[in-house]
Amino acid sequence: MLVTHPDAQLAHQSVRCVDNWTLTELIHRGRYAELHRARPATQPAAGPADYVLKQPVTGLAATIGRELLRRESAAAAAVADPHVITVLQFADRHDSTYLVTPFLPGRTVDRLCRVGPLPEAVACWIGRQAAEGLASLHAAGWSHGDVKPLNLLVNSDGHTTLLDLGFASRLGEQRGDIWLGTPRYAAPEVFASAHVAAAADIYSLGCVLYEQLTGAAPFTAENAEELAIAHRERSPRSIDSQRLDVSRDAAALVDRMLSKLPSDRPAAAEVVDQLYRLELDALSAV
Numbered sequence: 001m002l003v004t005h006p007d008a009q010l011a012h013q014s015v016r017c018v019d020n021w022t023l024t025e026l027i028h029r030g031r032y033a034e035l036h037r038a039r040p041a042t043q044p045a046a047g048p049a050d051y052v053l054k055q056p057v058t059g060l061a062a063t064i065g066r067e068l069l070r071r072e073s074a075a076a077a078a079v080a081d082p083h084v085i086t087v088l089q090f091a092d093r094h095d096s097t098y099l100v101t102p103f104l105p106g107r108t109v110d111r112l113c114r115v116g117p118l119p120e121a122v123a124c125w126i127g128r129q130a131a132e133g134l135a136s137l138h139a140a141g142w143s144h145g146d147v148k149p150l151n152l153l154v155n156s157d158g159h160t161t162l163l164d165l166g167f168a169s170r171l172g173e174q175r176g177d178i179w180l181g182t183p184r185y186a187a188p189e190v191f192a193s194a195h196v197a198a199a200a201d202i203y204s205l206g207c208v209l210y211e212q213l214t215g216a217a218p219f220t221a222e223n224a225e226e227l228a229i230a231h232r233e234r235s236p237r238s239i240d241s242q243r244l245d246v247s248r249d250a251a252a253l254v255d256r257m258l259s260k261l262p263s264d265r266p267a268a269a270e271v272v273d274q275l276y277r278l279e280l281d282a283l284s285a286v
Contacts, residue, residue, distance in 0.1 A: 017041055018098055019091065024049045032057060032065035033166065037103060051088070055098040066097045068166035073099055075168035078140040083133030084162050104163075106155035109208060113149060116215045120246050121282035123212035126152065128275035129160035130205055135268035137162075138198040143169050145196070147204035148185040149211060169196040183227040184217050188260050191228040199262035202271065206257025213250070214242050218258065232260065250278050 016023050022043070023036040033056055037049035054072075056065025069090070076087035089100040109126060112118060118126075130152055137144055144151075145167035153161045167181055173196050181190065187203035210218045218236035221227045236258065239251040253274050259265050266274070 018053060018055065018096065021051070021053050021100065022049075023053060027052070029057070032061050032068055038100065050103050052101045052103050053098055054101065055096075066092070069097055069099050071168050072165040075137065075140075075142045075144075075165040078142055079136050081133050081136035083129045083160060084136060085165065087165075104153050104155065104161055106153045106159075106161075108150050109152040109154065109212065110149035112154065113211055113215060117243060118212045119282070120213065120250055121279055122158075123209060124250065124275045124279045124282060125158060126154060126160045126212065127205065127209045128272055128279060130162055130208070131268050131271040131275060133160075133162040134198075134201050134205065135272055137168070138171065138201070138268050141171050143171055143196050143198055144201050144204075145169055146181045146185075147201050147208060148182050149208055152208065171196055171198055183224040183231075184219070186227070186231060187262070188228075188232040189262055191232070197262055198268065199265045202257050202265045202268060203259075203262075205271070206254050206265075209254050210236060210239065210258065213239050213246055213254070247278065247281065249274075249281070253278070 018038075020041045021038045022041045022045075023038050025037050026034060027037055028035040033054050035052050035054045038051045038053040039047050039049045040051075054069065056062045056069065070092060073087050073090035073092075076085065085101055085104075087099050087101055091098055117123075130147070134144060134147070142165075144162060144165065146164060147162070151163045153163055155161075183191075185204045185207040187200035189197070190200050207218050214237075219227060219230035219234065221230055239246055239254060240248065253266075253271070257265055257271065
């Protein structure tokens with residue numbers, strides 16, 4: 001589930017309105033929510049649709065969808081960071097639940113990695129900005145809960161934004177019976193523990209950095225059960241065995257972020273500092 005997915009090529013939909021917003025085109029439909037480009041209803045029909053309106057899907061998943069929107073609104077309200085998506089409006093009534101964010105042009109890291117591994121400097125640049133967003137979320141008492149390449153948007157200037165706070169949870173809270181994250185990028189402990197911790201986000205970001213540097217996620221499997229076993233018991237193929245041009249320090253940092261024990265992983269602020277240094281080192285070596 002995304003806050004905006006500019007790469008999606010979905011059919012143009014008939015224009016309709018939600019409160020004071022005119023919806024133009026459907027840009028993403030996920031399990032629990034759908035997203036439309038939108039503009040204020042007071043703007044002319046030819047005006048730009050510079051916003052995204054996100055609302056629950058209809059049917060059996062609507063209850064979960066509404067809860068995810070409430071979580072996204074609460075987490076976004078707690079954080080003011082240029083690397084975390086902003087929620088501009090949230091409405092929660094018995095007949096209508098939705099939130100509005102800016103429309104962010106750019107490409108997701110998922111899209112960037114489709115052509116192969118990224119240069120170390122670029123991967124560290126993107127990862128450092130994501131870590132800055134996570135540091136702000138963690139300082140505000142929230143975990144993102146679904147850090148993955150599809151939830152990192154990079155614009156034409158290289159600015160990176162963490163998208164989709166729908167799976168965010170308050171740090172330390174007891175999760176419900178249903179875990180809604182993405183198994184391919186999930187920390188080992190989330191498959192078994194009911195408590196939410198910031199270290200799980202660090203592991204997920206480590207998976208993203210690994211994929212940026214190697215072109216593939218640390219683990220792949222046929223189903224969530226096999227992925228859980230891999231995250232808990234296996235070690236991914238080392239980065240330096242796949243790329244000789246990646247520094248030992250970068251590979252070592254990713255290894256620490258992918259530690260099986262949460263206590264062995266660096267905090268977000270340390271990840272920011274380390275990636276910033278690696279950025280500078282990689283750029284100076286060019």
